[in-house]
Amino acid sequence: MEKQKDDFRKSLNSVQNWPQGARDDFVLHALDCSAIVAITDTRGRILSVNSRFEEISGYTRQELIGNDHRMLRSKQHDKKFFRQMYRTIASGNVWHGEICNRRQDGSLYWVDTTIVPHVSETGKVTSYVAIRFDITARKQAENHLKSSRQKLQKVVNTDFLTKISNRLHFSHILRRTLRASTASHICLALLDVDTFKTINDTSGHDSGDRLLRKIAEKLQAFENENCFIARIGGDEFAVLMTGETPSLFETVLLNILKQMRFSLRHRTVTHACTVSIGYVCVPLSGAREKVLLKCADLALYAAKTGGRNRVREYHPAMEEKLDLAARLRRRVQTGLRDQSIKVFYQPIFSLSVPGRISFEALLHWDHPQHKVLSPQYFPEVFEDHSLTMTLNTFMTHKVMEDMSKLREQNVRFERIAINITSCDFENTDFFRKLDSLAEGMNVPLTSLALEITENVFSRPHHQQVERELDTLHRKGVQISLDDFGTGFASLTHLKTITFDYVKINRAFVAGLERHGTDAAIIRGVIDIVHSLGRKVVAEGIRSASQVRALLEMECDFVQGDFLCEAVPVMDIPAALEKIRYKALL
Template structure:
């Protein structure tokens, strides 16, 4: 009735509690009164409920709480034959904390009254026996016994009704059946209808009836009890689920009587089903969650090992989903996730499974593939479905995503390997520009391991101070003077020597490392600038590159301004260089606010690699930009490629129109410098003038610089002299 493993009826004397009845408490005949819960129960006239004994000061040190059977939940009802005469208690307990409902308390009260009535009946019977022995039979006592019996039967009937349970009995020789009122209630029949085996079976569907009869006939032959769950249709036509238990009475080696309990467990099973669904499905999208997907993947892989074929696993991650939450709120984000789940489900067959792993990550299980190429076919179909516009509350939302694809058994035969390889393929899809699907290749594993090793080595390098800035000068094309420098990150590797960013660019995919390296570069650059100033060097300004993760928390302005203040530097001494990917990444509003705060404080903003992005013109309008840098890819062939030359002229003219300075990167020849000067470019940097130098060589460069010669065509100091 309560789903608890243990119950007992304990009688209390001065030192001991003895069990009158015991189920689930081992073979114990009783306990000491000192550790008995009943000793507390009989001190009250009401039912004692302890939701969690380990939190109750009265019981938390009790040996049956700290040790077997590890009691947590306890319900005790005092057994009193008369007011003021408690003799023991009915105890129900289990090892898990829980609460008890009013309906269950009513059942406990009914059961307690039944027990009290049993004791009273026993007492009355003994009294009657004594009176018969002494020939003092009392008619009033017999009437009392009848009343007690009637009360007991009434209480039992009420208990059956509340618990939706009833008892039955079947005499084998005569085929005569007896039902309690509870059985009639389950069948939906009025008491008094003659119970027959045919009536009992008529409410079971055909298959359930055959199943029960096979069990029952086997029990009659073997004498073995059984318990089964069966579908059931009551007299009103309602479909229910019942639990049928059967015990046998044997005399002379033959079964003479069968008896048992029938219980309606429909609501219990529905509750269990709801709990299972909640535990195995995502609350927002109602899709299977990670646990259920893992189970389905296990089943699919086992089937594949037996019968062949392929299993596909598609890991889907939405692109720039955080922007939706940041700009339109979590309601819009939730609507987008629900829509993505719907589109994914519509893109696969009924035998396939779509699950949400959490956040903006989904997984698609293709459980019955005949061709290993079908995985990419479905992935492309999904990308097409996600690319369709989606409008929520008049806002257009992007459902686009990236997909990593793995196929079993080609890319793994167990769930962990397939999921890991799908994640590797997804990482490659994101690195390739997002919005694409990439199938796992074993060579990706080596690349991932190399990246993991590189990250670990970079952490050590940061700890050992192996990263430092090198400085490349920027030259005024009109005067030839050095107007500033760009700080370029270098790694002084103990074995490989000096490494440029191209040797360790993969680490910038790690947001934490990217921020840490950015902070180190800022710290070292401002230190070098302060040292040059103390030496009387007029170095102009220094530009440092800032990555997207450094904007994420919105703390960049405070960090930059604090570093300048600690070094005693004016804000005009520093320029922040950003690439267009910073504008296209997540948290666009945070980037805009950070750049505006820095610009208002006097820090200049430069847009690096101009012309290689997607929306440069709109970015010049939306963000505070003081300087644009023409990418070296346009400068390299400026003398021979008319398209590159046209692009460079257009960028210079655009800068003049907007009042923005222009800087050409990668200038290596005098003719390139002359072309840029003739077309009005403001500044240039590149090997024509100087390669990047360590901080210690900057004063020498500044001291020996010949601006007039530089304005004519190139550097005045041989590179060998500075290296």
């Protein structure tokens, strides 16, 4: 290494010892061999070029000299770029940078350029010498690397299924918006598909994927510079908006909600698709990522528990309600463990055949502060699907156990009715489990009844529910339409659903003696149900006069606290003895 340094010093010294003219000629020759050189006047007209300039530009010396240097422009640089360059060299300063030029054949090339102004003795710039080195290969490699990075970045930021932005990209855009946006307000909305699990379970994952792609496609129609769309997980999407008019955010979300109502067909099954949307809108200054996500999630939860297929804006009361519901659910879970959650039974009496009795199983909570509570006092618990399923499973097991106790007590009964919620229908093997449990506990299915509210049939998977109910009905389980008259499309259900009983809601029974309208409705329901060969149960009986009025209307069964309150299984014999002292007929 030292020897090479010495050789270089000797060579340099030898050149420096040459006569001035020889040394200048040598430097110019070396420059001409390695660099692309051109001389222009102050107006940009080419005065001289070397052979390397001809080679890289594709023009001959005759075609170049006398022409404006602008003939090589590639349009890859804006006016500001050249304005700054000319300002530098016109003031007598050297400019250095990278320029993209265009060859005669139209192809582009890049040169690392140094422009040196020639300044006269009077201080005036008279010409420019431009010395360039070809860096096209390097720029192409850089562009290739940049393109590869961009493609990789796109893959990293794109959801593989829907081809829209994913959660990672959403988080990046949200943080950048909070940091750099100049808008006055920000809106974060979370969108959840109401029907996704049902479609996946009944029509397969291909149909679920098709649903997600269709939703993403519809959402993209709303995307613009102020509205960002992303799929952030499973069947959940995010909509991020900024703007000066907060009231417009809800308008956009309502339009999105409307566009998300469509049908998806799979073979012979048509699914009605809807979404739930929760959002939060706040001034951009002071907004925080985690707070926005939490508030939007609470609003989404409110939209789903409020009936789905709707838009809900965040309100602080939602957080208070959620905390209360969470505490309540924890207490109920504790109640299941310490057996303060119990199953009570309320008799259902026949008005046409005295002594013919069935029971409805009802959950009760032996609450430490409020004595015994029925489910109407803790409805928030049933907003949790998992806990609802746990409670329903507990009730079903307990009912089948208590059937044996009733037989031991010589209590004669026809059936025990169990209330079934929409959560049960989300699990496609519910009825198989019910059949298997009954067989394992030696309980005949003919001693069971299922009470189902009408809103179950307003859900998108109602066709599946109807088919499974029909299967159980053929095995001997009775089906009762509970709270009839308060649900959705009641008369349609009478025509399309397999059922044995209709239970008239207590709200109509309460007005039986005061309002002629309620009496007319009850009479009409009884006549319609009887014409279909089915029976009617009136619940919520509070007086003997109500019983007599229903008897006159030929109602089949009655149930209510006036006749007998719900009691634990061991208290049923004593409770039935007291019935003898009440004049039912």
